[in-house]
Amino acid sequence: MQAIGVTWRKIATNIRNSSTVTRLKNIGTVAFSNKYLLYTNVTISISLSAVGDLLEQTYEVYTKDMDKYDFKRTMHMGFSGAAVGVLCHHWYKVLDRFIIGKTTDMVIKKLLLDQLIFSPIMIVTFFGSLALLEENPVDNFKDEVKDKFVTLYQAxxxxxxxxxxxxxxxxPTRFxxxxxxxxxxxxDVYTSQVKHGKNFRNNNTTDKKLS
Known part of the structure; x- marks a missing residue:
């Protein structure tokens, strides 16, 4: 997280003296350059994972499933977004390096590899990164994967x-x-619902009582 902050401060310093239009162009050029692309991707993933959770919490507050916003939960979801952002960044670079071209065959190969290999890895990473921030991380991780993996994979x-x-x-790869x-x-709204929704928790608790 500190590295991301330092990186964005450097970008801001480099473009500070430009006009508004030029600044916007420079931000895009620098942010999506090879040098800073990893930090950009991680920042995007953190931000939108947190926004997705806030949207889900807004719905839960509106339906009275929650009394108030849980910003600690949002921070945790943002942390999971950081892990996912790092993986996505490197995964797409690997795919584009070894499967070159945009023919129908190449796109299908990438799609199948993405769904059959990377999607399961992403879901496990999602639950694993959140489990690190919870009590009994190993037990929680096992329970989450057992109870919710199939639901997210189907989605x-x-x-x-x-x-x-x-x-x-x-x-292109950078975008x-x-x-x-x-x-x-x-x-992301849906993943937050699966992770924190009462229906899922109640179903899991019932299953454990019956077993």
């Missing part, structure tokens, strides 16, 4: 294949994580 197959076709066919996070804002 992945509903959301990402059509979205990733556009991603792999039209976008893939930005696109992913834009599309996944709604999905």
């Amino acid at each position: 992945e197959w509903m959301v990402w294949p059509p979205a990733q076709i556009i991603n792999f066919y039209f976008l 893939r994580v930005l696109y992913d996070n834009t599309i996944s804002l709604g999905y």
Whole structure:
């Protein structure tokens, strides 16, 4: 987190003396350059993961499932976004390095690898990064994966294949994580619901009592 802060301060210093339009262009150019792309992707992932949780909490407060906002929970979701952002950044670089081209065959190969290999890794990382911030992290991680992995993986197959076709066919590597996070804002709301929703917790508790 400190490295991200230092990086953005450097970017701000480099563009401070430019005009407004030039500043915006410079921000985009610098932020999505190879030098700073990792920090940009992580920042985007943290921000939109936190926003997705806040949207879900807004709904829960409105429906009286929560009395007030839990900003600690939002910080935890942002932390999970950092882990996911790092993985996505490197995953897309690996895919584009070894599967070159934008033919239909190449896009299908990337799509299948993304869904069959990377999606499960992402879901496990999501639960694992959050478990680190909870009591009994090992037990919590095992329970979360056992009870909720299939639910999120099924949702992945509903959301990402059509979205990733556009991603792999039209976008350059440096914009893939930005696109992913834009599309996944709604999905992040759902992941927060699966992670924290009362229905899931109640079902899990009932299952344990019956076992």
